[in-house]
Amino acid sequence: MNTLTRRRFLRLAAGSALPGALAGCDRLADSEAFNGRLRSAQFLSRRAQALLTGRDAMAQEFGEDEIAAEFRSNGTAMPDSQLYRSLLAGQFRDWRLQLGGLVARPAQYSLAELQALPSRTQITRHDCVEGWSVIGKWTGVPLRHLLSRAGPLPAARYVVFHCADPMDGSDLQAPGSTYYESIDLVEAVHPQTILAYALNDEALPVKNGAPLRLRVERQLGYKQAKYLMRIDVVARLEPVRGGKGGYWEDLGYEWYAGI
Secondary structure, three states, X not given: OOHHHHHHHHHHHHOOOOHHHHHHHHHHHOOHHHHHHHHXXXXXXXXXXXXXXXXXXXXXXXXXXXXXXXXXOOOOOOOOOHHHHHHHHOOOOOOOEEEEEOEOOOEEEOHHHHHOOOOEEEEEXXXXXXXXXXXXXXXXXXXXXXXXXXXXXXXXXXXXXXXXXXXOOOOOOOOOOEEEEEEEHHHHOOOOEEEEXXXXXXXXXXXXXXXXXXXXXXXXXXXXXXXXEEEEEEOOOOOOOOOOOOHHHHOOOOOOOEO
């Protein structure tokens, strides 16, 4: 939640309050202590939702007749990266997904190796923070299968996804320039959390994240990291990049984006 959003939230909460009360809202929005309490509240809402719905509550799934004719792209439609374009030109034969961090058995996977693993297909709705939704059919490898193979160490708490999508005009050689996201281990081992390589029974299109993207169906669209390159299992999010757990989170979005 950025400063402008916080001010709007506080003004709405104030309703028909006196101008002095609205000025107080602005002072609260600029208060780092108050903002810290707001940021911590999202983790409370995460725990509250888990208590209400259960750790294994499933996102709604749909029928074949409800699949959209066109699954629009969210965010980048083609990464501005020489490395990515080189991998694309080779039909991702040289692409490898790196899996490491706090795991007993770090690994790397080619696209063909991932496609040979047990898969899951699900028809779900993508809800974008911008206000639009679309239903698509995803096929991929459950993330919990890869994590089980890797063996998270006792200190592991979060899974961080690093992408091939430069967000500031830099290429992959500039650390910290690319899109990234994170989820906790509870979300990571959920049955509907998959690394998708197919959309609507076809190879994943570039605009939708080829060769591999995250689908974490109980959260909003900006959590669905595209163009995956590396996955790290970590104990804490604070040392990673901006410390808030994701590219947009570092700019003010909430880390937990539950629907």
